[in-house]
Amino acid sequence: MNTTSHTVAVLGAGTMGSGIACVMARAGHRTLLFDVDETNLGRGLDTVRGFFDNGVRKGKIDAAQADSAVANLSGTTDLGDLAPADVVVEAIFEDLDLKKETFGRLDGIVSERTLFHTNTSTLSVTGIASGSRLPGRVVGTHYCNPAPLMKLVEVADGRHTEGWAHDATLEFLDTLGKTSVVTKDRPGFIVNRFLIPWENSCIDALESGVGTKESIDAAVRGALGHPMGPFRLLDIVGMDIHKQVAMRLYEQLREPRFFPPPMVERMVAAGDLGRKTGRGFYEYDDNRLFGS
Ligand SMILES: NC(=O)c1ccc[n+]([C@@H]2O[C@H](COP(=O)([O-])OP(=O)(O)OC[C@H]3O[C@@H](n4cnc5c(N)ncnc54)[C@H](O)[C@@H]3O)[C@@H](O)[C@H]2O)c1
Structure with missing residues (x-):
């Protein structure tokens, strides 16, 4: 080529x-x-x-x-x-x-x-x-x-x-x-083997009251140097997709760290999927799937 x-x-x-x-x-x-x-x-x-x-x-x-x-x-x-x-x-x-x-x-x-x-x-x-x-x-x-x-x-x-x-x-x-x-052609390749359990632990931290979504996002940006915090990212990913990927990896790898925390199921049930539905962790007033 x-x-x-x-x-x-x-x-x-x-x-x-x-x-x-x-x-x-x-x-x-x-x-x-x-x-x-x-x-x-x-x-x-x-x-x-x-x-x-x-x-x-x-x-x-x-x-x-x-x-x-x-x-x-x-x-x-x-x-x-x-x-x-x-x-x-x-x-x-x-x-x-x-x-x-x-x-x-x-x-x-x-x-x-x-x-x-x-x-x-x-x-x-x-x-x-x-x-x-x-x-x-x-x-x-x-x-x-x-x-x-x-x-x-x-x-x-x-x-x-x-x-x-x-x-x-x-x-x-x-x-x-x-x-x-x-x-290699293996479940989760490289990145999702680390990203999915990490996103689960951020959701878990929010659910257990360690911080607000804003403070956890700010902490991750400020301390880990990520361009955006986990909840802004998950709103782009889509909670339906996060749940699906997490469950599929759990089913294949059988490690509890892949299993999504209960908040994921509640958000999916409520239709709060992220940018694609206008509301996830945050609210959005435009029709776009990503971008500020
Ligand atoms: N969301 C993420 O963060 C992410 C990251 C990396 C990879 N992926 C993978 O990328 C793929 C798409 O994920 P997404 O998040 O964009 O999903 P999505 O639900 O946002 O979009 C999927 C689109 O595919 C369309 N579609 C369904 N069947 C089709 C067909 N037969 N032909 C053409 N279009 C069809 C749907 O209408 C929809 O617009 C999946 O395989 C997913 O696992 C997702």
């Missing part, structure tokens, strides 16, 4: 898909954002545009760069529109059958050299790759949330990933200005 501009299809216009679409469009790649749900697609496109508008307002990106990034972006609900993609980045629901089926359908639409990347957090890359007739082209690329701000991407080959796909993936991530860390 050379370093010129590519056509990238991003599947799923939710929190991760819209963040990954920002990354692709900013890097100069033609970016096709795909979702099966029109409303979610519209919200994802608004989130990407809002990210660049905000960047200009805050002086973090110049207006011409933002215009050119937004011009690289288009949205579709028609899988057939993804035919020109050189790279597909899958960020749909964390459901093995759905991911396998989607890759299987794409086999008949895109070229045989198109890379298939999956952003799964907890499923096996090998399992997802088995949905494609060409599992050699499938690579796990796990972006950190929020994808446009965090540099790290974990790269995990499936059992049948071919060398060309692995190498092309690392080259491609370079074009995005990302830092790649190669890991």
